[in-house]
Amino acid sequence: MLLLVFLLVLSSLIIIRARIRFRSYFLEEQNKYRDLQYYDETLRRNFKDLNFKEELLGSEYENITTLYEVTKDISKTLNMDEVFHTFRGILKNSMDIDDCVLTSSFDKKTKGDYPFTFPLDLGKNDTRALFVKGMRVEDKDKFIILANQFALVFKRAQLYRTIQELSITDSLTQILVKRYCMVRFNEEFLRSERKKLNLSCLMLDVDNFKDYNDRFGHLVGDVILAEVARMISDSIREIDLLGRFGGEEFLLILPETDKQEALFVAERIRKTVVERVIKAYDEVLRVTLSIGVTTFPQDGQDTNELIDRADRALYQAKHVGKNRVCLYSPRQSKG
Structure with a gap:
């Protein structure tokens, strides 16, 4: 009888111990499963983050590529x-x-x-x-x-x-510098020669400019030059070329303009200048221009000839009284 009781107690203890061990094992496995679920969720989140970052990188790459292409183009x-x-x-x-x-x-x-x-x-x-x-x-x-x-x-x-x-551009007068004006003059000459067009060249000089400089000073002289350049610019077309040739002398090129048309333009400029009052600091002045005119092809076969002969005509205008326009004539000569 005692043996039977002992065996029953022993078997109960074995069963209890087995249940405890099983429960412990079950809980351990359950925790592992939860950990696996957590890791799985973490991996899924990380995967989504990676996808999002990949999209961002793709978008940034596209933006950078577009920016590069825009800048390059x-x-x-x-x-x-x-x-x-x-x-x-x-x-x-x-x-x-x-x-x-x-x-x-x-x-x-x-x-x-x-x-x-x-x-x-x-x-x-x-x-x-x-x-x-x-x-x-x-x-x-x-x-x-x-x-x-x-x-x-x-x-x-x-x-x-x-x-x-x-x-x-000349800093004082805001018209073309001589070097660039000559480049453009040569281009226009070649075009006129090729298409058999007239081309007129005007040399313009402010009369008695040295006297104005000596009497009123160089600052007043600068104002005179700037104002005269502005008056000439306002009297010509956009296709015409005006440059400062040196000192108080200007070079004006009139494409597709014959001698009579050039004379008309020159007279209009001369009258505009002589009628306009120039205010230079405390001085109120009037100035005049002398102008020499040549026309391609009658008066010269290259730009140097046209300028040289327009300069002779300008000298003639100075010689006969200033404030006038003279057309070039083969009889004219310097000196």
Whole structure:
């Protein structure tokens, strides 16, 4: 009997111990399973993050590539109009916008037609902006990046034009320097020769300019030259070429102009100058011009001949009383 009880107690203890061990094992496995679930969820989240970052990297790569292509394309020229034309074409192709214009940021009409405005930092007194219509909201950030790059390239083109203008423009009179005027004169001469067109050359000189300098000083003399250059410029066409030939002497080239037409232009300039009052500091002055005229092909077969003979005609105008226009004649000679 005691043996039976002992065996029952022993078997109960064995069963209890087995249950405890099983429960412990079960809990351990359950924890492992939970850990596996956690790791699985973590891996899924990390995978999603990787996908998101990959998309971001792809988007950034696309933006950088687009920026590089834009910069490369719009940097191919230093002409401001061509820079903008290229930039607008890129915007239409890459962002599918309706249109983009470059104009003053104060242009109310354009603001009404173009909902998005991007002011450009082009300099202290430059108020231009890019106006865009038909742009998607999600493309706004991309457009701003491209617009900033456009502004940099556009400013470089502006600087190039300024340097170019400084190199060909006389700082006092704001007309062409002699060197560049002669380059353009030669080009016009070749064109006139090839197409059998008239081309007139005028040499203009301010009468008694040395006396004005000696009496009133060089600052007054500078004002006289600048004002005379402005009066001549206002009296000619856009296709005509006006340059400062030296000191108080000017060279004026009139394409497709015969001798009588050149005489008419010269007289108009002379009368304009003699009738105009020049205010130079505290001085109020009037000046006159003497002008010599030659015309291709009658008076010369190259630019040097035309200038030399126009200078002879100018000397003749000085010799016979100043404030007049003289046409070149083979009888004229210097000295």
